[in-house]
Amino acid sequence: MNNMPELKIGIVAVSRDCFPESLSVSRREALTEAYKKKYGEEGIYECPVCIVESEIHMVQALEDIKNAGCNALVVYLGNFGPEISETLLAKHFDGPKMFIAAAEETGDNLIQGRGDAYCGMLNASYNLRLRNIKAYIPEYPVGTAEECADMIYEFRPIARAVVGLNDLKIISFGPRPLNFLACNAPIKQLYNLGVEIEENSELDLFEAFNRHEGDDRIASVVKEMEEELGTGNKKPEILAKLAQYELTLKDWIEEHRGYRKYVAIAGKCWPAFQTQFGFVPCYVNSRLTAQGIPVSCEVDIYGALSEFIGTVVSEDTVTLLDINNSVPADMYEAEIKGKYDYTQKDTFMGFHCGNTASSKLSFCEMKYQVIMARTLPEEVTQGTLEGDIVPGDITFFRLQSTADNMLRAYIAQGEVLPVATRSFGAIGIFAIPEMGRFYRHVLIEKNYPHHGAVAFGHFGKALFEVFKYIGVPVEEIGYNQPKGVRYPTENPWG
Known part of the structure; x- marks a missing residue:
């Protein structure tokens, strides 16, 4: 079929500066790997330039995913996340966006390895409403790498429709x-x-x-x-x-x-x-x-x-x-x-x-x-x-x-x-x-x-x-x- 949008989803991970950035890095990499393993490499892009902790990082990530040709965005809370920068990223991205968050990985690492993204999603949703930003949030938006990969896959038809309507x-x-x-x-x-x-x-x-x-x-x-x-x-x-x-x-x-x-x-x-x-x-x-x-x-x-x-x-x-x-x-x-x-x-x-x-x-x-x-x-x-x-x-x-x-x-x-x-x-x-x-x-x-x-x-x-x-x-x-x-x-x- 022709006359159909081709989708390319950019995954951008975010991190609160008082949390270990490495959490978001490793979790973003695991999410991307899980998605590609289950659904293939086509139509997905992992933003490598930075983990968004500040407004400057937001601008850098935005430029990167635009240059990569992404027309849909996944904001991934690898940990609690910076509510201002992450929602500004959504605001300035011209296309459908989705917010998901990482679940904790093991009961043996709940001091340096605890991300609190469950909490961070609440702040993200509040700030999205403050800025009148539309974003897709799944029914249960917190999950393991494999579960979040499934959420991204379910986002695809939604994103295709939004991209299509805009053009x-x-x-x-x-x-x-x-x-x-x-x-x-x-x-x-x-x-x-x-x-x-x-x-x-x-x-x-x-x-x-x-x-x-x-x-x-x-x-x-x-x-x-x-x-x-x-x-x-x-x-x-x-x-x-x-x-x-x-x-x-x-x-x-x-x-x-x-x-x-x-x-x-x-x-x-x-x-x-x-x-x-x-x-x-x-x-x-x-x-x-x-x-x-x-x-x-x-x-x-x-x-x-x-x-x-x-x-x-x-x-x-x-x-x-x-x-x-x-x-x-x-x-x-x-x-x-x-x-x-x-x-x-x-x-x-x-x-x-x-x-x-x-x-x-x-x-x-x-x-x-x-x-x-x-x-x-x-x-x-x-x-x-x-x-x-x-x-x-x-x-x-x-x-x-x-x-x-x-x-x-x-x-x-x-x-x-x-x-x-x-x-x-x-x-x-x-x-x-x-x-x-x-x-x-x-x-x-x-x-x-x-x-x-x-x-x-x-x-x-x-x-x-x-x-x-x-x-x-x-x-x-x-x-x-x-x-x-x-x-x-x-x-x-x-």
């Missing part, structure tokens, strides 16, 4: 379709997050598409599509137009990314798109998303943002689906009940017209868009990629700006069941514990739109920390409460 541009085309106010959210929060937004007319896109007619690259893209679709290539006559559209989007990205490294797209796909372009863009959206360039449907800007976050956290293809329809009682009784530990209200169908990458479908066929073909000629609705979504673990999530410009998010882990959907589009039967209550008291209560991003695997822990880090209030991060834990708006009498 992201979202390109949109056209206003949201009529009756899609749910996808129309204030863009102010994008700027608060450091994200750029370029809003264009779909007429601009149509003009660019027409300029690509006869592009000599179309044939090679068609060949790629044919190889990808295989026997599922049921609409070969539309591939040349789809290839033309794909090239249009890719060229637009390169011409409009400006100074930003990463791009996501919020694309228009109806109602006038089909009649003017002569196809639907679903398959192209799926192909770009599989290449690391998320494309949301229906000009869903925060959907594109959510997809991008899921892509960099999971380092895998994501998708955007409607939280769409209930599972019929007869299907539940025949194919789910007794086979899987879910009630009917724990299940639902996630669907979109055909925007999910072929690698995330159990089977796929190029078809026409059934819903649109009810009111339009079928030939202009071709271009969807249909199939049942692959079974396995998923995380359903979304980052959203509310109508009153507040950041909100939700995360729910579950799975796609290996049960045939018997329906159309890119679709799967999803199961999330206590989904019915989550649907009512988070999704409906907090006014979320029907689109949710899907990451293929369980990434709730990392996403929760990403949302916290970028400023979503903890009380505004919804998740599916376990049975017996009541939502604030849930009627206590049922």
Whole structure:
């Protein structure tokens, strides 16, 4: 995948001047060795120039990690640590940062070998708040070299997301379709997050598409599509137009990314798109998303943002689906009940017209868009990629700006069941514990739109920390409460 941040984490050890500096040196070396032994040498850098004991040391360490190309920072309290210098280091480092601390090593060395970093983390956290510095602190931030190495590894997806957001541009085309106010959210929060937004007319896109007619690259893209679709290539006559559209989007990205490294797209796909372009863009959206360039449907800007976050956290293809329809009682009784530990209200169908990458479908066929073909000629609705979504673990999530410009998010882990959907589009039967209550008291209560991003695997822990880090209030991060834990708006009498 391209369009992804490459991470290089700098480890800087600190020491209070009344503690032996050698403690921090030996512990930093042990931490780096433990990390490289378990996770490899790529993407990690041990700052050798000094142990930070003063503001002068802070400047020296900062220059060193910048020169080494580090875009994420681990401040490692080898002992108690200098609360001013260590937090100034975090303040002046332009990128995500993490604070962790060394545990004591042996009961036989608690005089000259005691570091008191457990205590030092308290002072560090207080000074971070004094200076309004965002930093990631793990659930239990004190550990042995091996345990701290694991903490750094868990920091990686969080850091990737923060680095990515700081260099992201979202390109949109056209206003949201009529009756899609749910996808129309204030863009102010994008700027608060450091994200750029370029809003264009779909007429601009149509003009660019027409300029690509006869592009000599179309044939090679068609060949790629044919190889990808295989026997599922049921609409070969539309591939040349789809290839033309794909090239249009890719060229637009390169011409409009400006100074930003990463791009996501919020694309228009109806109602006038089909009649003017002569196809639907679903398959192209799926192909770009599989290449690391998320494309949301229906000009869903925060959907594109959510997809991008899921892509960099999971380092895998994501998708955007409607939280769409209930599972019929007869299907539940025949194919789910007794086979899987879910009630009917724990299940639902996630669907979109055909925007999910072929690698995330159990089977796929190029078809026409059934819903649109009810009111339009079928030939202009071709271009969807249909199939049942692959079974396995998923995380359903979304980052959203509310109508009153507040950041909100939700995360729910579950799975796609290996049960045939018997329906159309890119679709799967999803199961999330206590989904019915989550649907009512988070999704409906907090006014979320029907689109949710899907990451293929369980990434709730990392996403929760990403949302916290970028400023979503903890009380505004919804998740599916376990049975017996009541939502604030849930009627206590049922």
